Amino acid sequence: MQPSLSPDFSFLQKAEAAGPFNAAECFQCRKCTNGCPASFEMDLFPDQVIRLAILGQKEEVLRSRTIWICASCETCSTRCPNGVRIAELMDYFKEMSIRTGVSPAQPHVASLHQTFLGNVRLTGRVFEGGLLPAWWLKSGQLGSKIRSGGIRNEMKMALKLFRKGRLATTPKTIKGKAEVGAILRSS
Amino acid sequence: MKVTYYPGCSLEGTARDYADSIEGVCESFGIELQEIPDWNCCGSTAAHSINHTASIDLPGRNLKLAGQLNNADLLVPCPLCFNRLKAAAHELQEGNGHGFQTKLPPDLPKIWDLANFFATGEMLQKLSSGLKKPLEGLKLVSYYGCMSSRPPKVTGADDFENPQSLDKIVKALGGQPIDWPYKTDCCGASLMISRTDMGFKMVGKILEMARRVGAQGVVVSCQMCQSNLDMYQERIEAETGKFFGLPIMYFTELIGLACGLPGAPNWLSRHFVDPIPLLRKNRLI
Ligand code: SF4
Numbered sequence: 001m002q003p004s005l006s007p008d009f010s011f012l013q014k015a016e017a018a019g020p021f022n023a024a025e026c027f028q029c030r031k032c033t034n035g036c037p038a039s040f041e042m043d044l045f046p047d048q049v050i051r052l053a054i055l056g057q058k059e060e061v062l063r064s065r066t067i068w069i070c071a072s073c074e075t076c077s078t079r080c081p082n083g084v085r086i087a088e089l090m091d092y093f094k095e096m097s098i099r100t101g102v103s104p105a106q107p108h109v110a111s112l113h114q115t116f117l118g119n120v121r122l123t124g125r126v127f128e129g130g131l132l133p134a135w136w137l138k139s140g141q142l143g144s145k146i147r148s149g150g151i152r153n154e155m156k157m158a159l160k161l162f163r164k165g166r167l168a169t170t171p172k173t174i175k176g177k178a179e180v181g182a183i184l185r186s187s
Numbered sequence: 188m189k190v191t192y193y194p195g196c197s198l199e200g201t202a203r204d205y206a207d208s209i210e211g212v213c214e215s216f217g218i219e220l221q222e223i224p225d226w227n228c229c230g231s232t233a234a235h236s237i238n239h240t241a242s243i244d245l246p247g248r249n250l251k252l253a254g255q256l257n258n259a260d261l262l263v264p265c266p267l268c269f270n271r272l273k274a275a276a277h278e279l280q281e282g283n284g285h286g287f288q289t290k291l292p293p294d295l296p297k298i299w300d301l302a303n304f305f306a307t308g309e310m311l312q313k314l315s316s317g318l319k320k321p322l323e324g325l326k327l328v329s330y331y332g333c334m335s336s337r338p339p340k341v342t343g344a345d346d347f348e349n350p351q352s353l354d355k356i357v358k359a360l361g362g363q364p365i366d367w368p369y370k371t372d373c374c375g376a377s378l379m380i381s382r383t384d385m386g387f388k389m390v391g392k393i394l395e396m397a398r399r400v401g402a403q404g405v406v407v408s409c410q411m412c413q414s415n416l417d418m419y420q421e422r423i424e425a426e427t428g429k430f431f432g433l434p435i436m437y438f439t440e441l442i443g444l445a446c447g448l449p450g451a452p453n454w455l456s457r458h459f460v461d462p463i464p465l466l467r468k469n470r471l472i
């Protein structure tokens with residue numbers, strides 16, 4: 001953490017206006033962090049994200065790996081004795097980082113979400129069969145998947161699913177896809 | 188009895204096995220499933236992660252359509268869909284509604300997590316009286332995952348740290364539910380594709396505990412939990428050098444099996460870790 005800190009309280013004020021997330025209620029008990037199943041890969045623990053958000057340390061929060069590593073399991077929000085909506089605040093930061101053009105510390109996680117919503121926009125429902133290939137392309141992993149042979153594992157699984165009648169081969173388009181498109185565009 | 192039904196996207200694809208077992212079981216218990224006409228994707232983790240407005244308006248559209256049917260109950264098998272529908276209802280009914288397109292009708296059906304629907308006193312009674320082949324001697328842990336219980340302010344769950352629905356169902360079917368500490372620990376479904384390494388660690392921990400408490404199999408009600416614990420089990424075994432050999436079965440498949448529904452053996456044959464040898468050993472198939 002930085003040796004000298006100039007708190008910027010407007011950062012949290014803005015977040016709370018969009019929430020509320022009740023972050024200012026945090027008394028740093030670390031119950032959120034102690035129950036977090038994804039903490040082993042985090043660069044900031046959930047309680048640290050809350051603390052830094054209160055102090056307005058925007059860069060540290062938005063550039064952290066943690067906001068993308070968070071598995072959205074809701075254990076923290078459920079257990080916080082002060083009603084801090086930690087998981088929801090993590091989502092708010094993800095969205096903010098994308099909207100303000102901060103490059104995500106876990107680009108593959110972010111691009112999967114984007115690919116998923118792009119897929120929904122096309123037909124109104126998710127077409128699982130198209131999701132992975134589209135994401136490999138978008139995230140630039142297709143080449144390395146082929147070179148490393150990793151794609152073989154995926155193909156084997158897909159084939160097995162297909163044999164068990166568990167792989168739809170064509171997308172389903174709903175009548176209201178324009179409505180769905182409008183929801184995903186306007187927001 | 189007629190109910191409104193929201194299957195969600197994966198039940199049309201990779202969770203077709205779950206969908207078939209639900210349809211079979213509901214039919215045999217006289218529950219008529221009326222699908223929400225022209226339903227759309229609930230937005231899943233992607234929407235709530237990076238597009239808050241859509242994460243309310245996408246399920247909001249489904250609720251609006253559900254409100255046009257005349258049923259008192261809305262059954263939702265996918266816990267993530269359930270969670271997002273509840274979150275939308277919560278936000279649109281209790282929040283100020285600003286910034287969202289959806290206008291909800293005044294009367295919404297009760298939104299049910301499917302396992303909870305089957306674990307009411309009345310349904311358990313029906314299960315017990317329909318028993319043909321009790322699951323005698325079958326030791327099972329119930330794995331609930333995250334989304335049917337958390338956060339309780341949204342889901343309305345009161346036993347969110349120690350849910351009971353699946354345990355009660357297993358018991359009603361004559362099986363032996365085993366208590367264990369990882370009922371609601373996260374399997375990392377939202378990370379399984381983009382951070383497979385993390386998903387493997389999270390699933391490995393759960394499978395190891397199931398094994399440690401002496402379970403012969405795992406009962407689930409979530410198709411994401413099912414595929415995470417099932418499809419990757421062999422690869423996790425190879426990476427960790429541990430053996431689990433745990434079939435991961437939907438509670439609806441077990442209902443089918445215990446109540447002697449003809450489709451059940453077929454539903455159970457569509458997983459990766461084959462449950463059939465275990466069921467044979469227990470003379471259930
Ligand atoms: S559990 Fe709540 S009060 Fe405790 S550190 Fe986490 S956010 Fe703060």
Ligand code: SF4
Pocket residue numbers: 032035036037038039046069070071072073074075076077086087090
């Ligand atoms: S929601 Fe995210 S931060 Fe909270 S406990 Fe789960 S993984 Fe950790």
